Amino acid sequence: MAGRPTIKEVSKIAGVSFKTVSRVLNNEKHVSEETRRRVEEVVAQLNFRPSHAARTLAGRRSFQVALLYDNPSPYYVFHIQSGALERCHELGYRLLMQPIDSSAPDMVPDVMALVDEAHLDGLILSPPLTEMPELLEALDKRKLPYVRIAPGLRKDHGLATTMDDVAAAREITRHLLQLGHRRIAFARGPESHVSSADRLAGYRQELEAHGIAFDPALVIAGDYSFASGGAAARTLFARDPRPTAIFAGNDDMAAGALAAAHEADIAVPEALSIAGFDDSDLARAVWPPLTTIRQPVRELAYAAADLMLAGTAVTPQVMLEHELMVRATTGPAPRG
Amino acid sequence: MAGRPTIKEVSKIAGVSFKTVSRVLNNEKHVSEETRRRVEEVVAQLNFRPSHAARTLAGRRSFQVALLYDNPSPYYVFHIQSGALERCHELGYRLLMQPIDSSAPDMVPDVMALVDEAHLDGLILSPPLTEMPELLEALDKRKLPYVRIAPGLRKDHGLATTMDDVAAAREITRHLLQLGHRRIAFARGPESHVSSADRLAGYRQELEAHGIAFDPALVIAGDYSFASGGAAARTLFARDPRPTAIFAGNDDMAAGALAAAHEADIAVPEALSIAGFDDSDLARAVWPPLTTIRQPVRELAYAAADLMLAGTAVTPQVMLEHELMVRATTGPAPRG
DNA sequence: CGGCCGCCTGGCAGCGCTGTCCAAAAACCG
DNA sequence: CGGTTTTTGGACAGCGCTGCCAGGCGGCCG
Structure with a gap:
């Protein structure tokens, strides 16, 4: 909580205006190579990280998305988390992981409250939340981007990743x-x-x-x-x-x-x-x-995050490969 | 992204200053019952949620803690998440779940960067991160509260929950x-x-x-x-x-x-x-x-969150009960 | 050689709240 | 009943950034 450096301190040391530092941080153009390098050096040296709260408040985006799930399987949850997290991390987004009780009567308003509170930029939905019309409608109405990790590719509802x-x-x-x-x-x-x-x-x-x-x-x-x-x-x-x-x-x-x-x-x-x-x-x-x-649970979640955050409109739906793993519980049918 | 209501709109409708609404939201005293009720009504009616980013930026606290883990077991991760999440939720805190590579050379600065970026109010550590002296030192130096879900109760390092x-x-x-x-x-x-x-x-x-x-x-x-x-x-x-x-x-x-x-x-x-x-x-x-x-994995995490956010200084360390589950893989020793 | 455009940089307002200070109203006291 | 405290609520600054606008500078074109 102590000597958290701010963008102004960085700018002072680098000898530029704090607006220029902001430009460097956001990878905007119109910054000379020279200036950019100098600023980046100071940033690294101070181990400076911009306040997420401040960028969220000031900017149009929060760089924050949530992964919603309602699944009792540790295995499944662990792997969708890890896949989604990896892609979000790569793209500079933070991932909020939210278990949701899909049968709760206030589920939709609760999700919307979360969206407001955290200024979410998007949502990743996993089954069975992918199949809740009221939720999808509320999201559409809000024009909030979302991806469904959906079983079965159906043509409704925009972005989805799936397997066959x-x-x-x-x-x-x-x-x-x-x-x-x-x-x-x-x-x-x-x-x-x-x-x-x-x-x-x-x-x-x-x-x-x-x-x-x-x-x-x-x-x-x-x-x-x-x-x-x-x-x-x-x-x-x-x-x-x-x-x-x-x-x-x-x-x-x-x-x-x-x-x-x-x-x-x-x-x-x-x-x-x-x-x-x-x-x-x-x-x-x-x-x-x-x-x-x-x-491919992990990959499905990775692709979902990718689709929402970095995807082009060209392929709104992605289908991933599964694989038959023949091990030892299956064998020739007994005779007779 | 659309018509997110703000505290000012609430105050206008309730007919009070926006500062008074802030008081109600934060449960401060010096607000009459009458006023409080009126404000709460409007809040409920608008489904208003204060912007987390704004409170974090303006206030001294972020109401945000992180759970750090480095464990490949889906079972373990799922249950510490769910225990910690439950208690945080009850206390109005948000929980950031963060897998950490404890062997990464930049682990400590990376964690500190996360702390800065998110203005974290505290950290919940699970093994093996509980046993990393450099991390604990950095946290102590920063005066950042943390709890260790620690195997073995040792007298060093403040708050901890454990089993025997x-x-x-x-x-x-x-x-x-x-x-x-x-x-x-x-x-x-x-x-x-x-x-x-x-x-x-x-x-x-x-x-x-x-x-x-x-x-x-x-x-x-x-x-x-x-x-x-x-x-x-x-x-x-x-x-x-x-x-x-x-x-x-x-x-x-x-x-x-x-x-x-x-x-x-x-x-x-x-x-x-x-x-x-x-x-x-x-x-x-x-x-x-x-x-x-x-x-008691889940309970250990629940108690950890409780200790950090609601705990009194009286019991800095909590030990929870385990239980021997005798099932069917153990039986009398074979003779001879 | 003047004008226009593109590149780079800075200034300033303001995002939605909380903290601090202060004023008015209400309650209390001798 | 004046003076003092307590309660209640408002004014205002400012948290650390981004968005927008303006301005300086150099190059290129006619």
């Missing part, structure tokens, strides 16, 4: 099919998540493309939690004939199913194949390591 | 001892972490309290990573006689050891007991679920 959940689900289903599985169950995530519906659609499409009738009885509802994966698996284990493979909507559910299989003494992958989705930390920590889809 | 790693390690070792284990290995974390040394000390103390000589050959170095846990386990598996239990320095390492045991076809807990430390998400996701110590 449908195609990924098809790939993993195909992988199972190619291993000879015919009774493949799908343990789905919550209805409210677009990603969950997309993965189900991919599963179904691939099945049908291989001439296998879609059987609703093989789709078990869950909520992306470890516990719901275990419950789904136990339901499935009671079936006769038992499915030979379970495709879980995410890794947590797959880990739950895997634990349930261990508990029921069903050998994985010999008697049962299990596949997940996300390639979270869990995928490598369980035994056997999980076959899953690597979702 | 030594006692916790003793408990888990005792648990193993009581199950009849005598050859208990310890897979330790990185030297640089105080927690790692504390856990080793607890392991050793408990062993010796039970009249079992400490055997350095049973301590395998690791770095808190899943992979290092697996490596440590494989080293141990080559020993003859093999240890009957492995106490890993954290859950990641325990999960690695567990996977190695599965791979080597060693039954857990029948032929080998494994214990972890942290009670992270992993502990319940692996099979069998892990016996471990629940570390």
